[in-house]
Amino acid sequence: MRVGILTGMAALVLATAGPGSAATPEKAVFAGGCFWCMEEAFEKVEGVSAVVSGYEGGSVDNPTYEQVSSGGTGHYEVVEVEYDPDVVSYEQLLDAFWRNIDPYDDRGQFCDKGSQYLSAVFYGSDEERQLAEASKAKIAEETGMPVVTAVLADTTFYPAEEYHQDYYHTNEARYKYYKFACGRAQRLEEIWGEPAA
Numbered sequence: 001m002r003v004g005i006l007t008g009m010a011a012l013v014l015a016t017a018g019p020g021s022a023a024t025p026e027k028a029v030f031a032g033g034c035f036w037c038m039e040e041a042f043e044k045v046e047g048v049s050a051v052v053s054g055y056e057g058g059s060v061d062n063p064t065y066e067q068v069s070s071g072g073t074g075h076y077e078v079v080e081v082e083y084d085p086d087v088v089s090y091e092q093l094l095d096a097f098w099r100n101i102d103p104y105d106d107r108g109q110f111c112d113k114g115s116q117y118l119s120a121v122f123y124g125s126d127e128e129r130q131l132a133e134a135s136k137a138k139i140a141e142e143t144g145m146p147v148v149t150a151v152l153a154d155t156t157f158y159p160a161e162e163y164h165q166d167y168y169h170t171n172e173a174r175y176k177y178y179k180f181a182c183g184r185a186q187r188l189e190e191i192w193g194e195p196a197a
Contacts, residue, residue, distance in 0.1 A: 023086045025049055028093055029056055029122035029157060031076035032101040033109025036167040036175060037184060038079045041100040047088030052080045053160040053167070056122055057152060065161055071114045078122065080157050090128060094135045097121065099192050103139060106148040111182035120150040129153075 032038040035053035042051045055068050058075030068075045081093060101119045102109055108117035121136075123129040132151045140147045159165075168175040179185065 023084055025082045026085050026090075028081045028083065028090060028124070028128070029078050029154060030081065030093075030097045031056070031078045031118065031120040031122070032097060033077065033112050033117045033119065034178075034182070034184075035077040035079050035160065035164065037179060038100060039166065040168040040175075042079060042081045042093070042096060045083075045088060045093065045096050047084045047086075047092075048081055049084060050082040052082075053164045054078055054080055055158045055160060057120070057155055061156075062158055065164065068116050071116050073116075075116060075158075076118060076120055077116055077160075078120075078157070080159075090131055091135070094121070094132060098135065098139060100188065101149065102187055102191060103136075103147040103149045104145055104191075110184045110187055118150065119148075120152050122152050122154045124154040 030038060030042075032041075039051045039053050042048050054077075055063050055073075055075040056078045058068070058073040060067060060073040060075070063073045063075055067073050068077065083093065103119060105119070107113045108115075109119060121128075121132040123132055129151060136147050136149060136151060163170075
């Protein structure tokens with residue numbers, strides 16, 4: 001016989017959590033050129049609760065956009081993706097990542113060239129590294145083309161300045177013009193055969 005008596009903190013926790021409450025959110029970091037565009041792409045993925053534009057991989061603490069965009073700090077423009085692993089898996093995030101970048105461009109992404117715009121997956125565990133390497137190898141095998149996207153160990157993530165966050169919402173007209181003029185959507189459709197985010 002099942003006893004259904006809840007007391008004290010146990011009742012409070014269940015009442016607060018509610019049925020089907022999410023697992024502890026996890027984070028993943030991806031570099032796909034312009035972080036405004038990657039933020040838009042990942043925020044459309046079910047199970048993603050937050051996407052923050054920022055910088056990772058360089059040698060300067062708390063870099064500014066001006067420093068990173070000059071190409072002298074070694075940082076990549078990245079997005080830190082917070083997600084519910086009960087809703088979306090790391091493998092599914094990798095799929096979304098690949099479909100929103102040009103994995104064959106060794107000079108940057110789309111109209112943005114320079115080391116700060118190169119594509120990369122920053123892994124936070126050995127499992128993430130293995131999954132990233134396997135997905136990279138699969139794309140190279142399926143297309144017969146060398147994938148130049150780096151798979152790198154996670155370092156320190158620095159959030160970008162506030163005006164970069166949710167730029168595709170806060171500066172919608174300018175963002176749309178930039179994205180179109182950069183040829184991002186056109187190139188993604190050329191690579192993957194379907195419109196991306």
